[in-house]
Amino acid sequence: MKTTELIQQIQKKKSFLCIGLDVDLNKIPQHLLKEEDPIFAFNKAIIDATHHLCVSYKPNTAFYEAYGLKGWKALEKTINYLNEKHPEIFTIADAKRGDIGNTSTMYAKAFFEDLAFDSVTVAPYMGKDSVEPFLAFEDKHTILLALTSNQGAFDFQTKTVDGKELYKQVLETSKTWKNSKNLMYVVGATKAEYLADIRKIIPNSFLLVPGVGAQGGNLQDVCKYGMNAHVGLLINSSRGIIYASNNEDFAQVAASKAAELQQEMQTILSK
Ligand SMILES: O=C(O)c1cc(=O)[nH]c(=O)n1[C@@H]1O[C@H](COP(=O)(O)O)[C@@H](O)[C@H]1O
Numbered sequence: 001m002k003t004t005e006l007i008q009q010i011q012k013k014k015s016f017l018c019i020g021l022d023v024d025l026n027k028i029p030q031h032l033l034k035e036e037d038p039i040f041a042f043n044k045a046i047i048d049a050t051h052h053l054c055v056s057y058k059p060n061t062a063f064y065e066a067y068g069l070k071g072w073k074a075l076e077k078t079i080n081y082l083n084e085k086h087p088e089i090f091t092i093a094d095a096k097r098g099d100i101g102n103t104s105t106m107y108a109k110a111f112f113e114d115l116a117f118d119s120v121t122v123a124p125y126m127g128k129d130s131v132e133p134f135l136a137f138e139d140k141h142t143i144l145l146a147l148t149s150n151q152g153a154f155d156f157q158t159k160t161v162d163g164k165e166l167y168k169q170v171l172e173t174s175k176t177w178k179n180s181k182n183l184m185y186v187v188g189a190t191k192a193e194y195l196a197d198i199r200k201i202i203p204n205s206f207l208l209v210p211g212v213g214a215q216g217g218n219l220q221d222v223c224k225y226g227m228n229a230h231v232g233l234l235i236n237s238s239r240g241i242i243y244a245s246n247n248e249d250f251a252q253v254a255a256s257k258a259a260e261l262q263q264e265m266q267t268i269l270s271k
Pocket of ligand 1: 020022060094121147148149150186187188210211212213214215236237238239240
C-alpha cells in the first residue's frame with residue numbers, strides 16, 4: 001500500500017486508530033474455544049465489528065507463534081481475510097525482526113510476499129545491512145523501533161552515544177539508508193514528551209504509537225507533540241479494545257471502545 005492511500009483512508013474514516021490483534025486463548029470468551037479455529041473466529045468477529053472505526057490492524061506474531069502451526073494458520077487466515085474483505089486497511093505484522101542481510105531478506109519475504117502484510121516491525125540493533133533488505137520491497141513499509149513504550153527503553157535507547165541519544169542516532173542514520181522512504185518508526189505513547197524532538201528529525205514519517213490504554217499512554221499528548229500535516233500517526237491499542245469484554249457481546253463492546261478512541265481522534269482532527 002502507498003502512504004498516500006493510508007492518508008486518504010485516515011481522512012475518510014476520521015480515524016488513525018490501529019487495533020492490535022494480540023490473541024490470548026486464556027482471555028478470549030470461552031464459548032469460542034468450541035470453534036474449529038478459536039483464534040480466527042475471535043479475530044473475524046473483532047474485524048467485522050470494528051473495521052469502519054480503524055485504519056490498521058496489527059497482529060503481534062508472538063501471540064500466534066505461541067500456538068505453533070495452529071497459531072500460524074490463524075495468522076494466515078486473518079491476513080487473508082483482511083486483504084480480501086478490507087484491502088484498504090493497512091496491515092502490520094508486529095514481528096520485530098532483523099538479522100544479517102540474507103536472513104532479513106527471508107523474513108521480508110515471509111511477511112511481505114507469503115503473508116502479504118503491508119508492513120513489518122524491525123529492530124535497528126544490527127544496523128543498515130539488516131534493515132535494507134526489508135526496504136527493498138516496493139510499497140511495503142518497515143516500521144523501525146525508535147523509542148519503545150516499555151521501561152527498558154531507558155536501558156539503551158536514551159543513553160548518549162557520541163553526544164547524542166541512541167534513539168536519535170537510529171532516526172538520523174536510518175534516513176541515509178537505501179529506500180529510506182519506506183521507513184516508519186515506533187515511538188511509545190508513554191514517551192509522548194519526546195515526540196517534539198523526534199519530529200525535528202523525521203517531520204514527515206509515519207509513527208506507529210503503541211501504549212495507549214493498557215500501558216497508560218495519553219492520546220491527547222501524543223497528538224499534541226507528534227501529529228504532522230498528514231496526521232502521520234497510527235495509534236495502537238490492543239488489550240484495551242479486544243478484551244474489553246469476554247462475554248458473548250465481546251465484539252460489540254470492543255467496537256464501542258474503538259469508537260471512543262475514534263471519536264476522540266475525530267475531535268482532534270476537526271481542530
Ligand atoms: O512494536 C510494537 O507494536 C510495540 C512497541 C512498543 O514500544 N511497545 C508495544 O507495546 N508494542 C506492541 O504494541 C502492543 C501493545 O498492546 P497493548 O498494551 O495491549 O495495547 C503489543 O503488541 C506490543 O508488543
